Amino acid sequence: MGHALQQAIADAGHDYAGGVDQGDKPGPLATQCDVLVDFSAPGALIANLDAARVAGIPVVIGTTGLGEEHHAAIDDVARAIPVLQTGNTSLGVTLLAHLVKEAASKLGPDWDIEIVEMHHRMKVDAPSGTALLLGEAAADGRGVDLAAARESGRDGHTGARAKGAIGFAALRGGTVAGDHSVIFAGDEERVTLTHNAENRMIFARGAVKAGEWLIGRQPGRYTMQDVLDL
Numbered sequence: 001m002g003h004a005l006q007q008a009i010a011d012a013g014h015d016y017a018g019g020v021d022q023g024d025k026p027g028p029l030a031t032q033c034d035v036l037v038d039f040s041a042p043g044a045l046i047a048n049l050d051a052a053r054v055a056g057i058p059v060v061i062g063t064t065g066l067g068e069e070h071h072a073a074i075d076d077v078a079r080a081i082p083v084l085q086t087g088n089t090s091l092g093v094t095l096l097a098h099l100v101k102e103a104a105s106k107l108g109p110d111w112d113i114e115i116v117e118m119h120h121r122m123k124v125d126a127p128s129g130t131a132l133l134l135g136e137a138a139a140d141g142r143g144v145d146l147a148a149a150r151e152s153g154r155d156g157h158t159g160a161r162a163k164g165a166i167g168f169a170a171l172r173g174g175t176v177a178g179d180h181s182v183i184f185a186g187d188e189e190r191v192t193l194t195h196n197a198e199n200r201m202i203f204a205r206g207a208v209k210a211g212e213w214l215i216g217r218q219p220g221r222y223t224m225q226d227v228l229d230l
């Protein structure tokens with residue numbers, strides 16, 4: 001994503017201030033830029049957030065595989081600077097999440113929800129940040145808590161599907177940029193909402209758009225839905 005971001009930054013006519021890699025300290029870089037964009041690894045996030053807080057600049061977070069401690073750190077730093085965190089910066093997935101929430105709300109709890117994703121063989125986290133974001137949208141639409149409804153995989157599982165569960169299945173292979181489907185399975189019919197990423201540039205362009213939108217905002221925690229006014 002680092003290379004894709006550099007390209008998208010140049011395409012949008014902005015200056016690329018520089019990158020941070022393992023072992024580098026983000027601090028000096030943060031004082032030289034208007035917005036910090038983090039697509040790295042969960043272990044890198046806290047140092048980047050601290051550097052942005054000290055420099056007083058906004059942060060776009062695309063890194064996935066985040067745990068509760070990362071979300072708590074994001075909430076904390078968002079009291080001081082604007083922060084946008086999302087599992088997917090693309091226009092298409094942001095719209096998909098909106099549609100999934102609507103579908104879950106209208107179809108109701110009798111329709112089983114399964115989320116299937118496929119990514120390239122190098123991806124390290126599962127389920128993807130996007131799958132979780134779509135799960136949150138579905139849970140929101142149903143008015144339930146995803147943590148309580150979440151069910152991962154049926155390997156080794158016996159017994160019927162739990163009513164109200166939101167299931168996740170992750171596939172890995174090849175060079176897939178990112179496919180996500182949310183399946184609403186009812187009695188004798190199914191509705192499937194799908195997004196296929198054909199190139200990683202869609203994420204990079206979305207992150208640049210998010211950065212442009214974030215500059216000059218009040219401190220707070222924002223999402224791509226805010227950027228696209230959905």
Ligand SMILES: NC(=O)C1=CN([C@@H]2O[C@H](COP(=O)(O)OP(=O)(O)OC[C@H]3O[C@@H](n4cnc5c(N)ncnc54)[C@H](OP(=O)(O)O)[C@@H]3O)[C@@H](O)[C@H]2O)C=CC1
Nearest residue numbers: 001021022039040041043044062063064086087088089203
């Ligand atoms: N929100 C979105 O729309 C999208 C999110 N992503 C997410 O972005 C993240 C990066 O994806 P991708 O580029 O494919 O992953 P890569 O593994 O290719 O790149 C991650 C980069 O972060 C660096 N890094 C890892 N740990 C640290 C650290 N502790 N400090 C500083 N740098 C570190 C790595 O360095 P090194 O090379 O030395 O290991 C590498 O350069 C993933 O979490 C992915 O899921 C990806 C696409 C879209």
Ligand SMILES: O=C(O)C1=N[C@H](C(=O)O)C[C@H](O)C1
Nearest residue numbers: 064087088123128129130178
């Ligand atoms: O690692 C990736 O490649 C991607 N990660 C994000 C995710 O976890 O959902 C977004 C996109 O699907 C590509």
